[in-house]
Amino acid sequence: MIADFGYGVLVVTFLLALFSVGTAVYGARTKSYLPERGRSQSGRWAESARRAMLLTFPLVTLASLALIYLLVTGQYGYQYVYSVTSNSMPMYLKITALWGGQAGSLLFWSWLMSAFASAVMLRKWERDREFLPWVIVVLSLTLAFFLALTIFFENPFASWWQTASGEVAAMFRPAGALPLTPSDGMGLNPLLRHPGMIIHPPMLYLGFVSFVIPYAFAIAALITGRSDDRWIRITRRWTLVAWLFLSMGLVLGARWAYDVLGWGGYWGWDPVEISAFMPWLTGTAFLHSVMIQEKRGMLKQWNMLLVILTYDLVIFGTFLTRSGVLSSVHAFAQSAIGPLFFAFIGLTLVSSVSLLVYRWNDLKAEVEMKSMLSREALFLLNNLLFMGVLIVCFWGVIFPLISELVTNQKVTVGPPFYERAAAPLFGALMLLMGIAPLSAWGHSTLKTLGRAVWKPALAAALVVVAVFAAGIHNAVALIGFGLVALVIFVTLYEFWRGGMARHRTTGENFFTALWHLAGRNRRRYGGYLIHISMVLMAIGILGMQVFQTETQGAIPQGSSLALAGYMVKFDSVAQFDSAGGRNVTRAVVSVYKGDQYLGDLYPRRDYFYESGQPMTIPGVRSTLADDLYVILVDWQPISAIGATFKVYHNPLVNWLWIGSLVFIFGTLVAAWPEKIRET
Amino acid sequence: MKPFTASRITYYVSRFTFYVFLLLLIFAAAKTALAQQPTPSDDDVNAIARQLYCPVCENTPLDVCPTQACAQWRDLIRQMLAEGKSADEIEQYFVENYGARVLSEPPRTGLNWLVYILPPVAFLAGAYILYRAFRSWRALDKQAAAQEGSAPPLPADEYVARLEEELRKRK
Numbered sequence: 001m002i003a004d005f006g007y008g009v010l011v012v013t014f015l016l017a018l019f020s021v022g023t024a025v026y027g028a029r030t031k032s033y034l035p036e037r038g039r040s041q042s043g044r045w046a047e048s049a050r051r052a053m054l055l056t057f058p059l060v061t062l063a064s065l066a067l068i069y070l071l072v073t074g075q076y077g078y079q080y081v082y083s084v085t086s087n088s089m090p091m092y093l094k095i096t097a098l099w100g101g102q103a104g105s106l107l108f109w110s111w112l113m114s115a116f117a118s119a120v121m122l123r124k125w126e127r128d129r130e131f132l133p134w135v136i137v138v139l140s141l142t143l144a145f146f147l148a149l150t151i152f153f154e155n156p157f158a159s160w161w162q163t164a165s166g167e168v169a170a171m172f173r174p175a176g177a178l179p180l181t182p183s184d185g186m187g188l189n190p191l192l193r194h195p196g197m198i199i200h201p202p203m204l205y206l207g208f209v210s211f212v213i214p215y216a217f218a219i220a221a222l223i224t225g226r227s228d229d230r231w232i233r234i235t236r237r238w239t240l241v242a243w244l245f246l247s248m249g250l251v252l253g254a255r256w257a258y259d260v261l262g263w264g265g266y267w268g269w270d271p272v273e274i275s276a277f278m279p280w281l282t283g284t285a286f287l288h289s290v291m292i293q294e295k296r297g298m299l300k301q302w303n304m305l306l307v308i309l310t311y312d313l314v315i316f317g318t319f320l321t322r323s324g325v326l327s328s329v330h331a332f333a334q335s336a337i338g339p340l341f342f343a344f345i346g347l348t349l350v351s352s353v354s355l356l357v358y359r360w361n362d363l364k365a366e367v368e369m370k371s372m373l374s375r376e377a378l379f380l381l382n383n384l385l386f387m388g389v390l391i392v393c394f395w396g397v398i399f400p401l402i403s404e405l406v407t408n409q410k411v412t413v414g415p416p417f418y419e420r421a422a423a424p425l426f427g428a429l430m431l432l433m434g435i436a437p438l439s440a441w442g443h444s445t446l447k448t449l450g451r452a453v454w455k456p457a458l459a460a461a462l463v464v465v466a467v468f469a470a471g472i473h474n475a476v477a478l479i480g481f482g483l484v485a486l487v488i489f490v491t492l493y494e495f496w497r498g499g500m501a502r503h504r505t506t507g508e509n510f511f512t513a514l515w516h517l518a519g520r521n522r523r524r525y526g527g528y529l530i531h532i533s534m535v536l537m538a539i540g541i542l543g544m545q546v547f548q549t550e551t552q553g554a555i556p557q558g559s560s561l562a563l564a565g566y567m568v569k570f571d572s573v574a575q576f577d578s579a580g581g582r583n584v585t586r587a588v589v590s591v592y593k594g595d596q597y598l599g600d601l602y603p604r605r606d607y608f609y610e611s612g613q614p615m616t617i618p619g620v621r622s623t624l625a626d627d628l629y630v631i632l633v634d635w636q637p638i639s640a641i642g643a644t645f646k647v648y649h650n651p652l653v654n655w656l657w658i659g660s661l662v663f664i665f666g667t668l669v670a671a672w673p674e675k676i677r678e679t
Numbered sequence: 680m681k682p683f684t685a686s687r688i689t690y691y692v693s694r695f696t697f698y699v700f701l702l703l704l705i706f707a708a709a710k711t712a713l714a715q716q717p718t719p720s721d722d723d724v725n726a727i728a729r730q731l732y733c734p735v736c737e738n739t740p741l742d743v744c745p746t747q748a749c750a751q752w753r754d755l756i757r758q759m760l761a762e763g764k765s766a767d768e769i770e771q772y773f774v775e776n777y778g779a780r781v782l783s784e785p786p787r788t789g790l791n792w793l794v795y796i797l798p799p800v801a802f803l804a805g806a807y808i809l810y811r812a813f814r815s816w817r818a819l820d821k822q823a824a825a826q827e828g829s830a831p832p833l834p835a836d837e838y839v840a841r842l843e844e845e846l847r848k849r850k
Binding site for chain 1: 737743750778780782783784785798802806
């Protein structure tokens with residue numbers, strides 16, 4: 001009953017989205033968006049499309065609530081409910097199981113998409129009426145695509161039927177079938193029962209869907225032929241918010257991997273991770289290059305291309321993770337949604353790029369590049385580097401598929417490939433982060449740039465010398481820490497310079513001056529905070545990449561393993577049943593540094609009865625200097641061997657998480673609405 | 680000079696055979712002695728497993744893969760180490776039995792070269808396009824400057840720039 005209702009609502013929403021595409025196109029052709037025609041007969045078309053779009057959010061909300069109701073009440077007669085929930089799961093996990101499986105997460109995608117689409121419809125459109133119909137067309141088509149996937153292929157409301165030939169899942173009763181209601185479900189994959197996994201997908205999806213908005217405005221600008229930077233100004237904050245969500249999604253995913261996957265790291269260059277990282281790369285390049293268009297009226301075509309790429313990488317990322325193409329190219333061909341995704345990406349990419357080519361000459365720059373050291377030139381270099389990382393990532397993900405298709409040989413493209421290629425590019429990006437803020441828009445020469453940069457560069461060189469003297473002779477670490485220092489000094493220097501300038505002219509004390517300055521240039525100083533957060537994260541990454549050590553050993557009770565000056569002593573191990581249908585094996589180890597006792601850790605291995613899956617939860621002692629990360633690998637309770645532990649020493653990794661907090665703060669500063677609204 | 684009699688030849692051959700046999704015995708003994716070094720530690724095993732990928736799971740390094748199958752593969756590595764096999768030999772064994780996907784990177788043969796060549800080529804092409812664009816922009820700029828005499832100086836102050844930008848928009 002509830003399921004039929006939910007499904008029906010989805011079908012209505014799908015039709016409504018198609019309706020709004022049709023009316024919007026008709027409205028645009030009859031120019032009914034213009035204010036003077038607003039009240040006329042034809043003027044109602046665009047408004048009608050807008051209202052239809054507004055309605056999609058409450059409708060998809062109803063459908064999602066219907067599914068949540070089924071999940072929470074444990075109606076295992078429905079295939080989706082059966083596959084992601086079970087009686088033993090707590091309430092909050094039953095709710096979040098909405099995005100715990102394929103069909104549900106596609107519906108969740110549509111839900112968030114409709115929320116953003118409706119929110120955009122509520123903005124003031126007076127100054128940009130001509131964009132409205134085309135923005136609606138793009139948003140509605142994207143929404144309709146995802147709704148169609150849900151309705152026709154990955155239906156979360158399909159129920160189980162017992163037929164003569166076995167059990168099938170279908171929306172409608174097959175001939176001669178009887179409904180089937182299992183008494184318990186499979187339960188959510190235990191790895192996903194973690195707070196990080198509960199908020200990580202929504203963040204990522206929010207980032208994904210909100211990047212659709214700048215794309216919609218870009219396409220609207222292309223179609224209407226409005227070549228100024230209006231679309232960029234409208235979408236600036238949307239883009240920042242999208243970027244914030246996507247970044248947080250990535251960081252939360254990393255944190256989840258670190259806490260739950262039990263391999264001592266946070267990022268494994270897995271195709272699923274990379275598929276979320278790729279839109280981040282183009283999005284970040286876009287955030288930088290729009291500034292050139294705003295300040296100098298240049299790079300209009302390039303910005304269009306970047307936003308188109310970001311949109312299609314978002315869809316591509318969803319396609320990679322949802323179509324099963326990663327486990328095998330042939331799985332892609334078998335899955336119903338794979339070819340559809342492929343067609344959708346191809347269609348949007350080709351039509352967007354054709355549109356861009358058609359408008360190419362209208363998007364000519366208003367001024368030309370003057371100096372290779374100007375701010376805009378360095379921004380371009382930044383874009384080139386981001387594109388470089390993107391190519392490495394894209395090719396690394398795609399190549400195994402090509403190899404399987406062409407030679408039928410499966411290959412792995414793993415971390416060594418990505419690290420070798422991306423490390424120098426990231427290093428160069430950090431160097432740019434250090435230099436670019438000091439270069440001027442328009443004209444900048446080696447002399448002016450040198451004059452600005454030599455002081456922070458000297459300070460950074462001193463840091464390198466100090467690090468070397470402290471006994472760290474690894475070249476990567478020295479270069480890395482030098483770059484980190486350069487960026488921090490340059491950014492602080494910029495804060496100081498700005499604050500002092502205002503202090504001199506207004507007479508305010510330095511901190512008040514800095515506060516007011518940052519308040520008036522939120523975007524600039526928020527951006528600087530983001531730069532600092534990036535290099536703080538770089539400290540953590542360097543620590544892990546260069547200095548991580550590990551050891552593993554089977555030790556009897558009372559013995560210990562030694563690593564990086566620490567002693568991990570095995571005290572005891574116990575096995576017991578715990579809530580949520582799991583059997584817990586929990587070891588107690590005590591950690592010493594030299595003779596000093598630092599505390600106990602409890603590495604454990606949970607075994608889930610329902611799914612038969614284990615979950616490794618490390619015991620972690622975390623400080624600003626390093627993490628000691630202990631995993632219980634194996635145990636023989638009665639024998640003399642005792643238990644096997646794997647111990648990782650992860651220097652500086654905490655700075656990765658600290659950096660991500662600074663990052664959120666910086667982005668909020670940059671995105672916070674100014675008092676005098678520009679839009 | 681003693682003639683080489685048949686018995687003498689037999690004597691030399693048998694002595695030679697004896698020494699060869701002795702040598703072989705010593706070698707064999709040495710090899711067993713070497714092979715009977717203490718069983719490889721978990722760290723020795725992981726050092727090799729880290730370079731390999733689980734043949735059944737997607738993109739999971741063998742040293743951290745929690746499945747039972749992988750535990751057995753790690754035991755296999757330990758056994759092979761104990762037999763005195765080198766890291767390369769073990770890697771070779773895994774490739775022969777489970778295919779190139781157990782390696783962390785595609786082997787550098789045939790089509791696989793593409794994975795290594797394409798990104799740098801694409802990057803250099805991008806850099807070259809950017810360089811050419813710079814060149815043409817500067818040429819245009821010089822032309823314009825020559826025609827107008829001198830270009831108007833750009834505002835140095837950021838506030839002025841911001842102000843002008845806003846004025847430009849209000850037009």
